[in-house]
Amino acid sequence: MKGSRDCVRDCTEPSPPPSDVPPPPAARRVGLLAGWGRYPLLVAEALRQQEFQVFGLGVAGLADPRLGELCEDFQWVGLARFGAAIRYFQGHAVTEATMAGKVHKVLLFQPWRWLRHLPDLRTVRMFLPHFLTRRNDCRDDTLLGVIVREFADCGIRFVPATDFAPQLLVGPGQLTRRGPSPAQWKDISFGWQMAKEIGRLDIGQTVAVKDQAVLAVEAVEGTDECIRRAGALCRLGGFAVVKVAKPRQDMRFDVPTVGPGTVRALAGAGGRALAVEAGRTILLDAPQVIELADAQGLAIVAIKDAPPPA
Numbered sequence: 001m002k003g004s005r006d007c008v009r010d011c012t013e014p015s016p017p018p019s020d021v022p023p024p025p026a027a028r029r030v031g032l033l034a035g036w037g038r039y040p041l042l043v044a045e046a047l048r049q050q051e052f053q054v055f056g057l058g059v060a061g062l063a064d065p066r067l068g069e070l071c072e073d074f075q076w077v078g079l080a081r082f083g084a085a086i087r088y089f090q091g092h093a094v095t096e097a098t099m100a101g102k103v104h105k106v107l108l109f110q111p112w113r114w115l116r117h118l119p120d121l122r123t124v125r126m127f128l129p130h131f132l133t134r135r136n137d138c139r140d141d142t143l144l145g146v147i148v149r150e151f152a153d154c155g156i157r158f159v160p161a162t163d164f165a166p167q168l169l170v171g172p173g174q175l176t177r178r179g180p181s182p183a184q185w186k187d188i189s190f191g192w193q194m195a196k197e198i199g200r201l202d203i204g205q206t207v208a209v210k211d212q213a214v215l216a217v218e219a220v221e222g223t224d225e226c227i228r229r230a231g232a233l234c235r236l237g238g239f240a241v242v243k244v245a246k247p248r249q250d251m252r253f254d255v256p257t258v259g260p261g262t263v264r265a266l267a268g269a270g271g272r273a274l275a276v277e278a279g280r281t282i283l284l285d286a287p288q289v290i291e292l293a294d295a296q297g298l299a300i301v302a303i304k305d306a307p308p309p310a
Contacts, residue, residue: 029053030164031094031156032071033085035101036062038284039161039168039257043100044070046165055092057085059103079103082147083122086154097151098161099253102222126150144253160251162282170286172278175300176293184240184273184299185307187212191242192275192306199246205256208271210239223258224265231269240273241266245280259284260292267296278302 030052034040040056041064047054048070056071058064059079068074073092077085089097126146148158162169180188191209194217198204204218208230216230223243230239243256258276266274274293276283281302283289293300 029055029092029094029096031089031092031097032056032067033077033097033099034058034063034067035099035103037101037257038064038259039102039282040064040067040100041070042168042284043098043161043165046167050164052164055089055094057088059101062103063101078120080119082126082150083120086122086151086156089151089156090154095155095157097156097158098164099158100161102257122150144250148252158252160255162251162255168282168284169279170276170281170283170302172302172304175286175290175302176298178294178297178299180240180273180275180299180301183211184238187240188242188273188275188301188303189306191240192244192303195242195244196247199244199249202246205246206241206243208234208239208241210234210236215239224261227262227265227269227271231271234270237270238272239270240275241271242275243281244277249280251280255282256280257282257284258289260288263289263292263296263298263300266298267292271298273299273301275301275303278304 028051030047032040032044032047032054034044034056036059040058044054044056044067054071056067056074057077058067058074060076061079063076075088077088151158187209190212191207191214194207194209194214195205198207198217204220204226206218206223206226208215208227210230215234216226218226221229227241230241231237243258245256246254249255256277258274258281262274266272283302290300
């Protein structure tokens with residue numbers, strides 16, 4: 001852990017010029033580090049409704065430009081420029097921040113990845129000890145853990161976005177008109193155990209199952225591609241998809257998320273049922289999700305625990 005003197009030297013930037021308008025209290029300021037998708041927009045809207053001053057950083061090439069309309073101030077930041085992100089938040093007296101939106105992990109496996117994403121000096125200093133000791137450990141939890149610790153060392157604490165928008169967490173129950181068939185319930189029960197295990201191993205959060213055989217397991221490609229691969233392998237269709245939180249899920253990041261795109265992928269691949277973990281899964285645009293699923297005759301359920309095998 002770096003000393004406070006080192007942190008100030010690396011993280012601070014000149015203060016903005018004085019204004020006639022007094023700044024809002026620091027306690028009402030929240031930083032938003034935004035990746036891909038609608039989730040950051042919904043979080044920003046929820047923060048504004050609660051009268052927070054939102055200072056947004058959008059990951060270049062991923063975040064939605066409309067975030068600029070929802071933030072007190074908004075800037076773009078490179079994927080590997082965490083020194084710039086720290087300076088931005090400190091320059092706006094932000095001591096509490098949240099992450100929302102997906103960063104596609106496949107970006108880490110492109111040729112010349114470090115040159116492509118132009119890491120700043122602080123990012124290099126953050127990750128060099130990690131990669132020297134962990135031998136290129138690129139698991140989600142370990143990488144994100146490095147990031148949140150570095151921000152905390154500079155006085156910026158990350159909190160779960162769902163603390164500000166708890167209404168986005170899906171409650172238990174059957175969401176669609178149709179529920180899973182008895183055979184699909186068996187697959188959901190089986191798939192739940194498989195999904196929890198791959199989550200424990202920090203591989204992914206989603207499995208596709210047919211007749212208690214695993215068709216596809218989510219890894220770095222994401223949920224929708226996992227579903228499409230299951231459809232390509234099971235031309236018969238009728239499979240179930242199970243998406244859960246990790247057994248030791250850190251709700252500050254990588255929270256399971258489903259939305260209209262998930263339903264379209266499921267319908268297009270021939271799947272018929274989707275089960276998610278209630279209270280630990282973000283459901284984006286719920287009315288649209290349910291309308292799309294009902295139109296396709298799909299079953300969506302949110303459950304707390306795996307149903308017992310029939």
